[in-house]
Amino acid sequence: MKSKKIRVAELFAGVGGFHIGLKHADVNFDVVWANQFEPGRKHQFAYEIYQKRFEGTNLSPKDIALVNKSKIPQMDLLVGGFPCQDYSVASSSAKGLFGKKGVLWWDIKDVIEAKWPEFILLENVDRLLTSPGVTKEQPGRDFGMILRTLSDLGYSVTWKVINAADYGFPQRRRRTFIFASREDTSYQAMLKKLVQNTNISNVLKTIAPLSSSLLVQEVKEVEEVNLNEFKNLDEFSSKFKLKRGFRKTGLMVDGHVYMADYLPKSKPPKTLSEIIKPNNAIKSLYLDSEKIQKFKQLKGGFQQQHKISKSGEYTYRYGMGAISFPDPLDKPARTMVTSEHTVSRMSHVVRDPGNGKLRLISPEEAELINTFPEGWTNFKGISDTERYFTMGNALVVDLITEIGKELSQIINDEPQKGHFRSNRKIDYVTH
Known part of the structure; x- marks a missing residue:
């Protein structure tokens, strides 16, 4: 099958880790718009680097909260490594979705509502799965909120915590990759059939990102969670918690979560x-x-x-x-x-x-x-x-390339569709 142009919008773009990684995976990934703004910095150095490396890219230097989301070009894939300080173990005062950085999740939600991309790929720290933390009152609340928000918007979600070194790369960088598919995609329909007809352990071995079962040695005991027990996000945010947070890989379809820890089939890393x-x-x-x-x-x-x-x-x-x-x-x-x-x-x-x-x-x-x-x-x-600052915030580019190869195949397998609109809307959580 001949590859089609895959329109990409890149949030929190940094110095272009997603951009270069996806381009190395498939030249048909076309970044039609990107946004990079570093709060509290007079010198927007990451923006300058991105601009020089990708001349001609439609690059916005605005605070994402101030961007008119309806004016963003239409996209097939929305990507972003959204700021992680409010989930990171490096921050002793992390406040998750309600911290100054974590609250940017709601801007991502606004972009989704404005543009309804077929697919979404997001990256954050591994601690996101337990945020605001197992030592606090609601372990797993923040990732649960993200899952429930995407479910309410009509998306299915798969995720995996990936240590780049396990896949042959020179950094022991553990990050949570979140892949979402819209309700009218054949990929979401396939996920629903798998849940109904296939052993869940085997499903969790073969889901994106990095879905090849050759890369997963073992899936441990599967846990199930129903995110639909709460009538709205406001009730969800105040009452939802898990004893240990979410597991390292999982799948959510129609608000039902299947998750487990897993052992990778590691490749020798670069040292x-x-x-x-x-x-x-x-x-x-x-x-x-x-x-x-x-x-x-x-x-x-x-x-x-x-x-x-x-x-x-x-x-x-x-x-x-x-x-x-x-x-x-x-x-x-x-x-x-x-x-x-x-x-x-x-x-x-x-x-x-x-x-x-x-x-x-x-x-x-x-x-x-x-x-x-x-x-x-x-x-x-x-x-x-x-x-140094930009590299501390950056992605492992070659890992994005490997994920991009898989996403290119998934997106190219989708039939052509007309412009999608939805009447689904979500109010902000007020506390």
Whole structure:
């Protein structure tokens, strides 16, 4: 079958991880509109990089909350790695969907209502599945809200937590990928038939994203959840909770969820030894004795302590394990963060393979860890601090390419349709 043009709109575009990854999967992915705005930043460096790398793309620099969603071009696929600070373990004050970043989910909802794309692919941190957290009152509420919202809008959803290193890439970056299909698609019809006629464990082995059963070694005990027990989103937000949150992979059809943990059939990952270059010439990357001592303290971790919840109703254990110092070159990188170049617990420290000295990774090495082309963010007027920040927020590009190959096939298998409209609408949750 000849591939058709697949119109893509990209939210929270960063420096173009989705764009380049999808293009590498199939040149017929056509990004017709993208949006990138970094709140609180006078210098919109990610926007500038995207603009220079993808000249001619219809790129909006506006706060997504201020964008007229009806003016966005029509799309077949909506993609976005929506900001994750309100779900991340790096934030001790995470507030999920009701935090300053998490609330952007409702802008995604508004885009869906305005444009009704056939398919949606979203990315967020793995902790989204338990947000606002197992130590808080409603584990799983936020991801449940996302699922229930999409269900009310007429979409089915499949999801998977994917560790990029399990699929051969050079970073142990665990992210939740969410794939949604509209109610009139043949793909959603296929999912409904599978649920009715096939063993659910086998279904969970073969659903997008990365649906090949060769990539899933084992699906553990399947759990079921009915999201339709609550009459509306407002009641859902105040009452829904799961004991442990959602599992690592799952499927939702008509508000009914089937989910399980799974074991991947791992591929050998690319390691830091293939990325870290010897005798780096940037002197500022190397650590003096004071910084070395500070890093040792930060990466040493501490034993579990008992803490009391804010409500005072229960206690929970809290601790941080030690991080290898320096980072071993025979393993893939840990998850990169936006503060990668600073003296902090999460920054990578490597022993330069040429001179044996301890140093930070370079901006170019950070790009390669995310499988961007080397020098992708290297432009006049873009500081090294800003380059690290963009990589801490970025995707593993080659993983998007693998997912994109699968989505290209799914979308190309869809029959041609006229413009779709829906009368489904959802009011905002008020608390």
